[in-house]
Amino acid sequence: MKNAASSVTVSLLGSGRVGQIASHIIFVIVCVICLYPLALVIGISFSDESAIAIHGFKLLPSKASLVAYDFVLKQSDAIARAYVITIIVTGLGTFLSTLVIALYAYPLSRKDFAQRKFFSFIAFFTMLFSGGLVPWYMVCVFLLHLRNNLWALFLPYTMNAWYVLIMRTFYKTNVPDSIIESARMDGAGEYTIFFRIIVSLAKPGLATIALFNTIVFWNDWWLPLMLVNDPAWFNLQYLMYRVQVNIQYLSSMAGNTNVAGEILRRLPSRTAQMAMCILSIGPIVLAYPFFQKYFVKGITIGSLKE
Amino acid sequence: MVIPGTIALVFFSYIPMAGIFIAFKDINYTKGILASPWIGFKNFEFFLKTPDAWITTRNSVLYNVAFIVLGTVAAVGAAVALDGLRAKRSARLYQGVMFLPYFFSWIVISTLVFSFLSTDLGFFNKQLFPVLGVEPINWYIEPVYWPFILIFTNLWKYTGYCSVIYLAALSGIDQNCLEAAALDGASRWQTIMRIMIPLISYVIIIQVLLSIGRLFYSDFGLFYQVPQNMGPLFNATNVIDTYVYRTLVNVGDIGMSAAAGLYQSGVGFVLVLVSNLVVRKIDPEKSLF
Numbered sequence: 001m002k003n004a005a006s007s008v009t010v011s012l013l014g015s016g017r018v019g020q021i022a023s024h025i026i027f028v029i030v031c032v033i034c035l036y037p038l039a040l041v042i043g044i045s046f047s048d049e050s051a052i053a054i055h056g057f058k059l060l061p062s063k064a065s066l067v068a069y070d071f072v073l074k075q076s077d078a079i080a081r082a083y084v085i086t087i088i089v090t091g092l093g094t095f096l097s098t099l100v101i102a103l104y105a106y107p108l109s110r111k112d113f114a115q116r117k118f119f120s121f122i123a124f125f126t127m128l129f130s131g132g133l134v135p136w137y138m139v140c141v142f143l144l145h146l147r148n149n150l151w152a153l154f155l156p157y158t159m160n161a162w163y164v165l166i167m168r169t170f171y172k173t174n175v176p177d178s179i180i181e182s183a184r185m186d187g188a189g190e191y192t193i194f195f196r197i198i199v200s201l202a203k204p205g206l207a208t209i210a211l212f213n214t215i216v217f218w219n220d221w222w223l224p225l226m227l228v229n230d231p232a233w234f235n236l237q238y239l240m241y242r243v244q245v246n247i248q249y250l251s252s253m254a255g256n257t258n259v260a261g262e263i264l265r266r267l268p269s270r271t272a273q274m275a276m277c278i279l280s281i282g283p284i285v286l287a288y289p290f291f292q293k294y295f296v297k298g299i300t301i302g303s304l305k306e
Numbered sequence: 307m308v309i310p311g312t313i314a315l316v317f318f319s320y321i322p323m324a325g326i327f328i329a330f331k332d333i334n335y336t337k338g339i340l341a342s343p344w345i346g347f348k349n350f351e352f353f354l355k356t357p358d359a360w361i362t363t364r365n366s367v368l369y370n371v372a373f374i375v376l377g378t379v380a381a382v383g384a385a386v387a388l389d390g391l392r393a394k395r396s397a398r399l400y401q402g403v404m405f406l407p408y409f410f411s412w413i414v415i416s417t418l419v420f421s422f423l424s425t426d427l428g429f430f431n432k433q434l435f436p437v438l439g440v441e442p443i444n445w446y447i448e449p450v451y452w453p454f455i456l457i458f459t460n461l462w463k464y465t466g467y468c469s470v471i472y473l474a475a476l477s478g479i480d481q482n483c484l485e486a487a488a489l490d491g492a493s494r495w496q497t498i499m500r501i502m503i504p505l506i507s508y509v510i511i512i513q514v515l516l517s518i519g520r521l522f523y524s525d526f527g528l529f530y531q532v533p534q535n536m537g538p539l540f541n542a543t544n545v546i547d548t549y550v551y552r553t554l555v556n557v558g559d560i561g562m563s564a565a566a567g568l569y570q571s572g573v574g575f576v577l578v579l580v581s582n583l584v585v586r587k588i589d590p591e592k593s594l595f
Contacts, residue, residue, distance in 0.1 A: 011391065027396075037421065099310075104310070130571050132326065132329075133567050135567075159315050222527075240414075
């Protein structure tokens with residue numbers, strides 16, 4: 001990198017050759033620590049279940065097998081269903097939440113909106129204080145009837161004060177007042193201005209919030225843990241959790257009864273669990289190179305104070 | 307335009323806030339929530355008398371302190387080191403890899419951790435320890451190892467994410483400052499500690515302030531999913547969030563669970579106000595509000 005030479009580089013271990021190489025070695029070790037667990041789980045998922053029982057979990061399977069994936073993808077309706085639910089919830093939740101946040105944050109960015117202090121405050125205050133789990137649960141279940149249905153899996157995450165603040169900063173820095181002024185001169189209403197002009201100006205910001213939301217909904221297991229107990233509404237993460245709990249239960253029973261031991265032997269339980277894990281993070285890892293920069297941008301905006 | 311968002315805030319934040327009165331009642335399902343008798347601070351008394359009140363508070367605070375100190379040092383260190391790499395393309399690659407664990411759910415991470423720690427199959431007990439000649443460890447039964455496991459797992463998940471924040475702040479530093487320091491003959495260490503760190507201190511202070519305000523809150527997934535809800539580990543893994551959840555779902559004691567939740571958010575609220583006040587006294591520009 002030629003242009004780096006002109007600027008001053010201050011390195012922890014020295015900017016000389018030795019210091020740079022030492023830094024690279026440390027970072028490579030850190031990266032291996034970050035990726036090794038993932039590689040191990042991939043290795044297990046492609047391993048033969050009986051080989052694992054003998055040799056334990058290994059990075060390179062002593063006997064390779066696709067049985068776990070075959071079992072997970074073909075023989076289990078529950079997993080296909082959970083996948084569909086996760087995709088639907090991620091789509092609906094991301095759309096709704098991004099829309100609501102974008103709408104809420106826009107007036108807060110406008111100096112001519114008189115109540116902007118009040119609405120900023122009621123969003124910001126939720127980051128400082130909450131009523132706790134019990135009242136939240138009561139409101140969701142008894143008041144809103146969010147239990148064992150699709151709504152329960154995304155409605156409670158609609159608003160997020162932190163994303164509102166990010167979006168507000170984004171509007172403030174990317175939407176010039178003059179554009180709004182001239183649109184109004186042309187007789188455009190507030191909603192026309194928002195959907196025709198603001199949305200297209202704020203596209204990178206909206207993409208950032210939408211991506212944050214996508215990850216939140218894709219990875220969620222908390223809402224089903226609290227609000228779902230009917231297997232028909234299990235999403236992928238929560239199904240993984242239930243499978244883990246059931247295997248744990250069967251293993252604890254295996255010493256006592258032959259039936260539990262027999263079930264464990266017949267099913268590719270551990271390898272299937274790892275295969276599910278890989279299938280759930282697969283889409284994230286594959287899409288990661290494309291969305292990483294939006295996240296970096298969003299976090300950077302979010303960490304700046306105004 | 308603010309109406310949909312306001313409705314969501316009212317239902318999912320403000321009505322639950324009004325619902326803190328549940329903590330002052332003896333909830334009886336047959337009578338209903340509103341008709342159940344008021345019992346003042348009895349629920350809080352019961353909660354504070356259990357040994358769990360002390361254990362969960364201690365765990366929450368100590369883990370958070372460890373996360374704040376180690377997490378900040380690791381993230382700032384990683385950011386400074388990344389910033390100091392001449393090969394920018396490698397720096398971006400390292401950053402990308404370190405950031406990746408942030409996108410894994412706690413269920414996934416629990417599975418990753420299990421592949422190392424499983425007593426009869428795990429990588430440690432089956433692959434590594436036989437080579438080193440170490441006796442197998444019953445990881446999910448013995449609590450002594452868990453402070454290290456949980457702190458390491460937390461660092462593993464969040465260091466890359468946090469370093470992004472500091473890296474952005476570092477890249478905003480005026481090159482002239484660094485050049486002036488170099489001309490004045492400042493050593494590497496002096497430049498980092500006297501110039502770079504102070505210049506990004508406002509970002510560090512905001513992050514630490516936010517964490518101090520959340521000293522009584524914990525990442526539920528880390529403390530519930532990663533130890534796989536194992537009873538023998540509770541002494542080392544039970545925090546206020548997991549206590550509130552188990553008291554509500556497993557025990558079914560609504561009043562005490564609500565009291566513990568209000569204790570958490572009440573103290574948390576005071577903490578955030580106090581820490582912000584302190585910072586405002588020292589340097590008004592660095593305070594949160």
